[in-house]
Amino acid sequence: xxDKINDKARxxxxxxxxxxxxxxxxxxxxxxxxGKALTEIPGSSAVFSGGLITYSNDIKLGLLGIPSEILxxxxxxxEPVAGAMAQQARDMLSVDITVSVTGIAGPGGGSAEKPVxxxxxxxxxxxxxxxxxxxxxxxxxxxNVRAESVVFALDLLGAALAR
Numbered sequence: 001x002x003d004k005i006n007d008k009a010r011x012x013x014x015x016x017x018x019x020x021x022x023x024x025x026x027x028x029x030x031x032x033x034x035g036k037a038l039t040e041i042p043g044s045s046a047v048f049s050g051g052l053i054t055y056s057n058d059i060k061l062g063l064l065g066i067p068s069e070i071l072x073x074x075x076x077x078x079e080p081v082a083g084a085m086a087q088q089a090r091d092m093l094s095v096d097i098t099v100s101v102t103g104i105a106g107p108g109g110g111s112a113e114k115p116v117x118x119x120x121x122x123x124x125x126x127x128x129x130x131x132x133x134x135x136x137x138x139x140x141x142x143x144n145v146r147a148e149s150v151v152f153a154l155d156l157l158g159a160a161l162a163r
Contacts, residue, residue, distance in 0.1 A: 001147050008154035009037040015161035016047040016097075023157065025051035026064065026089035026100040028076065029119065033150045034099065049095045054085065064088040077102050079120050079132035086122030087130045097125045097160055099153045105145040115139070119149045123156050131156075 016023055025034045035051035038044055052063065057076055060066045066084045074080045085100035103119030110116035117137040124130040133156070137148045 005037050012157045013041045021096040022049045024093035024095040024098040026085040028102040029105045082120035082122035083130035083132045086124035090124040105142045
């Protein structure tokens with residue numbers, strides 16, 4: 001999995017560099033893994049400006065400024081929160097594009113409505129409304145949910161940079 005993540009991160013970095021775009025992240029369940037993957041690529045400082053690890057709701061509220069009404073109504077693991085995370089991080093970091101992730105990696109914490117393995121993503125490009133996505137990875141183990149989330153987030157960045 002490490003090679004797959006590294007290859008995807010390298011492709012994202014090369015595409016962003018070729019277009020002269022900067023990238024940032026807002027991560028919850030991945031705990032900074034997307035930023036780690038991007039910064040493992042030599043020369044990443046030309047493209048990757050920074051990332052925010054917003055694991056708790058208090059940090060989502062206080063640091064990112066996610067409205068409490070959104071968190072309370074939809075819950076932290078939701079497309080509205082993922083979209084707001086991406087948009088707020090894009091603006092705070094003054095970057096061209098951000099990806100966000102919030103999910104339930106397990107082993108506990110899931111429900112019938114939001115099972116373990118459910119992860120929501122946001123993608124925010126400068127001048128555009130955030131795009132949101134939900135993936136159901138299933139109860140495949142905490143580390144696997146997190147790794148698959150990193151892969152999906154890098155795929156989102158790669159696709160956005162290809163447009």
